[in-house]
Amino acid sequence: MADLKAFEEELRKKNFAGYWQTVQGERYREPAATFAPCLWKGKELYAAMEKAGELLGLESTFRRVIQMKHPALPTGTTHTLTLNLQLLKPGEHAAAHRHMAGAIRFITKGRGARLVVDGESFEIGEGDFATTPNWSWHDHVNEGSETLMWLDVLDSPLVRMLQVDFHEPAPEPHQRITRAEGASYAEFGPLRPSWVRSDSIQPPAYVYRWEDTERTLKSVGERPGDAYDGIVLNYVNPLTGGATLPTFNCAIQMIRPGEKTLAHRHTSSTICYVFRGCGTSFIGDERFDWEEGDSFVAPLWQPHRHENNHKEPAILFTMSDAPLMRALGFYREQEEKG
Numbered sequence: 600m601a602d603l604k605a606f607e608e609e610l611r612k613k614n615f616a617g618y619w620q621t622v623q624g625e626r627y628r629e630p631a632a633t634f635a636p637c638l639w640k641g642k643e644l645y646a647a648m649e650k651a652g653e654l655l656g657l658e659s660t661f662r663r664v665i666q667m668k669h670p671a672l673p674t675g676t677t678h679t680l681t682l683n684l685q686l687l688k689p690g691e692h693a694a695a696h697r698h699m700a701g702a703i704r705f706i707t708k709g710r711g712a713r714l715v716v717d718g719e720s721f722e723i724g725e726g727d728f729a730t731t732p733n734w735s736w737h738d739h740v741n742e743g744s745e746t747l748m749w750l751d752v753l754d755s756p757l758v759r760m761l762q763v764d765f766h767e768p769a770p771e772p773h774q775r776i777t778r779a780e781g782a783s784y785a786e787f788g789p790l791r792p793s794w795v796r797s798d799s800i801q802p803p804a805y806v807y808r809w810e811d812t813e814r815t816l817k818s819v820g821e822r823p824g825d826a827y828d829g830i831v832l833n834y835v836n837p838l839t840g841g842a843t844l845p846t847f848n849c850a851i852q853m854i855r856p857g858e859k860t861l862a863h864r865h866t867s868s869t870i871c872y873v874f875r876g877c878g879t880s881f882i883g884d885e886r887f888d889w890e891e892g893d894s895f896v897a898p899l900w901q902p903h904r905h906e907n908n909h910k911e912p913a914i915l916f917t918m919s920d921a922p923l924m925r926a927l928g929f930y931r932e933q934e935e936k937g
C-alpha cells in the first residue's frame with residue numbers, strides 16, 4: 600500500500616493520473632446532476648430589481664441585471680444556461696456589444712423600448728420574445744415612458760465551460776440603423792426572397808409577438824397537447840423550423856385548468872418562468888407551488904411533472920438545453936411510472 604501511495608505521488612509530480620485513482624471500475628452509472636431542483640420567488644426578484652433600479656445606474660453596471668444564480672453552481676441557473684432579469688428605465692440606453700454567448704429576451708413588464716440587433720431596430724413589449732444570436736451586435740434603447748423588464752437567457756455557462764468566451768464592445772455605443780424596420784418579417788417569413796440563405800447554424804435575429812403567441816395558444820388550446828408538458832409552442836428558427844438557437848430552445852407552455860401531466864426525465868435541463876397563473880411541479884423528491892413571476896429549474900435526469908389545480912390556465916416561458924444534448928448525441932428521455 601505504501602508502495603502504491605509513493606507510486607501515485609510519483610505519477611502526480613509528472614502530471615499523470617492512474618485510471619484506478621479516478622474511475623470506480625465497471626459499476627453502473629447514470630447522470631447525477633450536481634445542482635438540485637430550485638425555485639426563485641418572483642415577489643423577491645421584482646422587489647430586488649426595484650432596489651437595483653434605485654441603487655445602480657447603467658454607468659456603473661453596463662446592464663442592470665439580476666441572475667437566478669443556482670447556489671450549487673459557480674455561475675448560472677443550470678450548468679449550461681443562465682436566466683437573468685434586466686431593467687431598463689425611460690431615457691436609458693444600454694451600450695452596444697457582442698459576444699460568443701447566444702441570448703434571448705422575454706419581456707415581462709412594460710412596452711415601448713427598442714432592441715437594436717445587427718442594425719435593425721425592434722420595438723418590444725410585454726410577452727414579446729426576441730433572439731440575439733451569438734456574435735450579433737446589440738444595444739437596448741428606452742425612449743418611451745415606461746420602465747421595461749425582461750428575462751435574458753444566455754448560454755454563457757456553456758461558453759465558459761468550453762473556454763470560448765469572446766466578448767467585444769462596439770466602436771460606438773449606439774448602433775447605426777442599417778436595416779428598415781420590419782425587414783426581418785419581410786425576409787425570414789414563409790414568403791422568402793430567393794437570396795436569403797437558411798444554411799447558417801445561427802438563426803437571424805427575430806422578434807416573436809405576444810399577440811401571435813396568444814392567438815396560437817387560443818387556437819390550439821383544446822388539442823390533446825403533450826403528455827408531459829401540456830400545450831407547447833416552440834419559438835423555432837424562422838428559416839429552418841429548428842431550435843430557437845443551436846444551444847437552447849425556448850417555448851411557451853400552457854398547463855390548462857385541471858391538467859396533470861405525466862412524469863418523465865431527460866438529459867436536458869429545463870428552466871421555467873411563470874408568466875401567468877399558478878400551479879405545482881413535482882421535481883425529483885420536491886414539490887414546488889409556483890405563482891406568477893416565479894422561476895424554477897428541473898435539472899437533467901430528475902423526474903418531473905406539472906399540475907394546475909386552479910381555474911385559470913398557467914402559462915410558462917421555458918428554456919431547455921435539449922438542442923445541445925441532441926446535437927452531441929447525448930439526449931435521452933424516459934417516462935417515469937408513477
Ligand SMILES: [Fe+2]
Pocket residue numbers: 696697698702737
Ligand atoms: Fe449582451
Ligand SMILES: [Fe+2]
Pocket residue numbers: 827863864865869903
Ligand atoms: Fe420535461
